[in-house]
Amino acid sequence: MDSGDNMGQWQDTPANGKHYEWQLSTGGQWQPIANDHVIETHYCQPGAKGIRIHILQSQVNIDFDKLETQTAGVGVQRLLLLPPGQTEDVGWYFRDDRRWREYGSTSSGTSSSSSVSSADVQRQFALNPLGTFNFTVGSAGYTLDFSTMTQTNCATGLRRNVRTRPKFTSNTGSWVSSAQLPDGDFTWEFMGDEGIWTEYEAHICSFDSAAIETQFQQSPQGRLHFQIGSSSYTLDFSRMCQVNHVFGTERAARRTAAAAATGGPRSSSGAEPRWQFQDIDGLWKDYSQGSSVSSPDIELQYQQNPAGTVTFTTARFGYELDLSAMSQRNTSTSTTRAVRRLQQ
Incomplete structure (x- = not known):
């Protein structure tokens, strides 16, 4: 895996006015990447871990944190093309x-x-x-x-x-950006397995809620391409659905105001306690409206009886949540999962 050693080097500003240029190296020769504004748009989102591009008759995965590829012998670099004395936002x-x-x-x-x-x-x-x-x-x-x-x-x-x-700017010819990320007022979720709403999160998806909200503000009727693991998807804002590029599978998506998505008792800091379960992949997921119980519902039961149990259902199964053991049991399969309560 190779990375560029010229990251941040200033070059003459090109005629198209861009202040950056993404390049790949094969055999020691650096070549510009066509349509690199797609890479730049992803790179400017703090929740994006990387991007997969189709080039050189193959797929190349770029790691944004390390600024390197996962392909042997292929390097990547992002050049800054700014006049002397100018700095990037x-x-x-x-x-x-x-x-x-x-x-x-x-x-x-x-x-x-x-x-x-x-x-x-x-x-x-x-x-x-x-x-x-x-x-x-x-x-x-x-x-x-x-x-x-x-x-x-x-x-x-x-x-x-x-x-x-x-900082992201929709005008690739401008090096000054006033774009700001949303302040976290909106949460983006897709309908996961067992009918449970699952938030887009940076450690799973190439975009998290804040990054998706930024794209939505710029184009409420547009589309956003992203990855989850090795799979590629399109999030269609106008239809509020997520489409798998390979299988064509569609899942519902939703955008909810953080303040409206929670209710009930709050901690001394003013934040709503969050209840989560650990899924089969070891990831913590929020209880949400996709089941018959949500975090506020569980919190209410917990406040009334911290040693009690809560029963609920999803589209396919019934569950029992043991508040004292902090565990969830599938009443059909007896599968048990860990549960936690996050005090914000």
Whole structure:
């Protein structure tokens, strides 16, 4: 696997006005990638892990974090094509429990915002790309380690991943971007197996809710192409459905306001406790309206009797949730899954 060593190198601005150029290398020779605005659009989304492109009579997978391909002998690089003295508008993001959030933004469920912005983090990074940077959010202190691209809570030791990406602009000829990610007010979900609504999340899908919302704001009647593992899909905003490119399978999709999707008792921070179960792949998924019970329903039962049980159904099965054992049992197959309650 090869990566480009000219990342960030300034070149003469091309005639088409783009401020970037994606290139692939085979046999030691770098060549521009046609229609690289598709790659750029994905790369600018903090929730995108990478992209698969069809080129060189084969498929090439690009890892955005490492800026390398998964194909032996094929390298990738992104050149900056800016005049001397000009800089690219970049965003710095940390991964919270649900999605990637930009530094300086106010998190959902709290009025606290970071004491630093993306610009502050970028300045510190430019001074020492392998150093650390300390900052606060409310009364909590954090350390951002550029060498590992992680953020650590100084009191609890909780570590979160960090990413930096260029700010997206629909005008590829403009190097100045005022585009901002949504503040997390909307959640995007697809109808998963057993009729359960499942959120698009960055560690599973090449786009998370925030990235999808950005695309939706730009084109509410448009379409978004993305990947989940090795499978490719199209999310059709006008029809609110997800289509598998190979099998043509369609699943319903929905966009819900975060505030409207929750209710019931809240924690002292004002955030709604979330109930999740661990699926067959080891991934934690929210209880949602796809079944006969949702997180607020479970929380209400928990507040009334923390040692009780909750019975519910999905489209195909019945389940029993043991609140004291924090487990869920399929009443038909007796399959048991772990359950957790997240205090926001």
